[in-house]
Amino acid sequence: MTFDPAALRAQFPILARRVRGQPLHYLDSAATAQVPLAVLDAVRTHDAMHRANVHRGVHALAEEATQAYEAARGAVAGWLNVAPDEVIFTSGATAAINLVAQSWTRSLSPGDEILLTELEHHSNIVPWQLAAERQGLVLRALPATAEGRIDLAALPAMVGARTKLIAATHVSNVTGAVTDVAALVAAARSCGAKLLLDGSQRAPHGPLDIPALGADFYVFTGHKLYGPNGIGALWARREILAAMPPFLGGGEMIRRVTIERSTYADPPRRFEAGTPPIAQAIGLGAAIGFLSTLDWSAVAAHEMSLTQRLLDGLAADRRIRIFGPAGLQSRIGVVSFDMEGAHPHDICQILDARGVACRGGHHCAQPLMDRFDLAGTTRASIGIYNDASDIDALLDGLDEVARRLCA
Ligand SMILES: Cc1ncc(COP(=O)(O)O)c(C=O)c1O
Incomplete structure (x- = not known):
């Protein structure tokens, strides 16, 4: 049982590609996760x-x-x-x-x-x-x-x-x-x-x-x-x-x-x-x-530390409201939020131009959106291959969103 995040990333060829001229920061594993070489x-x-x-x-x-x-x-x-x-x-x-x-x-x-x-x-x-x-x-x-x-x-x-x-x-x-x-x-x-x-x-x-x-x-x-x-x-x-x-x-x-x-x-x-x-x-x-070859307590600790980094970064912007548990207890690294003045699709488009893949919309959960009177949220989801650079790229992208859409 091992867990070496850098070695693990190398098992996922897609993570090495560039998207829109930028390194790919894939934060949409809750929609579809990437596949390792073993699967291919x-x-x-x-x-x-x-x-x-x-x-x-x-x-x-x-x-x-x-x-x-x-x-x-x-x-x-x-x-x-x-x-x-x-x-x-x-x-x-x-x-x-x-x-x-x-x-x-x-x-x-x-x-x-x-x-x-x-x-x-x-x-x-x-x-x-x-x-x-x-x-x-x-x-x-x-x-x-x-x-x-x-x-x-x-x-x-x-x-x-x-x-x-x-x-x-x-x-x-x-x-x-x-x-x-x-x-x-x-x-x-x-x-x-x-x-x-x-x-x-x-x-x-x-x-x-x-x-x-x-x-x-x-x-x-x-x-x-x-x-x-x-x-x-x-x-x-x-x-x-x-x-x-x-x-x-x-x-x-x-x-x-x-x-x-x-x-x-x-x-x-x-x-x-x-x-x-x-x-x-x-x-x-x-x-x-x-x-099954991974050390899952190490993976969980890794995913949770990235989730904390993300939650902290989001909480630092007063325009952002996290929609879901604010702490780590009984949660995984699927984090939804809305940003005052910015539509989730616009947020995701600005992020996409920076190589950051997130999901914006109702997430096939319209009754939940109705309950909170939301058209949709922006969602970042963390997988085994993510690292701090992915979270930081997202947070930097949200700074740009704030500058361009929420001024
Ligand atoms: C909680 C949950 N249930 C069910 C599904 C549906 O999965 P699939 O489309 O692969 O059948 C999804 C996929 O988004 C999901 O997130």
Whole structure:
């Protein structure tokens, strides 16, 4: 286990390029993280030397592809500390949540309730709306606190005998706040509901122990975990998966097909209809292999020291309001802010001209923006490869924004 920030940066070829004539300062890992050589090599090697469909052929390439694909499932399972047969590959967190929303909800009755939160990404809202429309379910949402956290004080009033599921983000993609999962687990247990956690923003910040967390469903997306696009995963406890009907039908997910009807394979294959994103899964496995060599307490300390540097720099400008926890407690390095007199898109454009990549907008979290009466925020997000020069380039860029737009 090592963590040498400079050596680590060298593993990400894109970080060496210039953007708009400037060195790249990539502070948008919460949108999509960059990929290390290990991932690029794994995907290329698969396609160059082992490309075949999985679970179907008996020839050597098919066996190699299947072995690599299943090894990637094992890597995901290791990252979550769960059993491989409880891991389903999907095209991302969105697809994983839609899978649960379309399949698991089938056993619910009209009037049953799903409890969301105001901090959710649209992909943890809209799938439930579709399920609610189809099945007459009721959606409710825990409010956000002024600090940009889930208001857990509202829990007792929001859960009851009709609550069947709590679906919440593990870490906010807007405020960086880490959710107090134990409180959600206790609330879910008190009424017999299940708990789904959207781990898209948590998974890139170190290995997880899902059984210890106590969730029933966990989802994440590969492209934020330093892996390829088009791959993600759903984890659920074996007995929950076993009782869920298929979501998509097609090849691979069946046991026996006649023209009249079909019987279905056991999970995870029941939920992986058709040819899966094989190279992407293998790339995700490589990303996890790469991440598993890192000393995560050192990485966390590094990310937190950069977050502190950023928070301090932002706090020094009275025009800037940090939208999210002002300190380091229970937060990650996803930092949103607004700047009096400057629109997030204009801020991001000025930053872009300086090679600084940030995200401006509603971050697919319009209910949260509505709650705070904001059109959007500027968001900087810190990954394993960032260093102090990235934070300083951002802060220098914000000085220019202030000079040009807020004079
Ligand atoms: C918290 C959260 N959930 C879900 C998603 C959706 O991930 P994907 O588009 O990869 O499915 C994102 C991506 O921005 C996210 O930040």
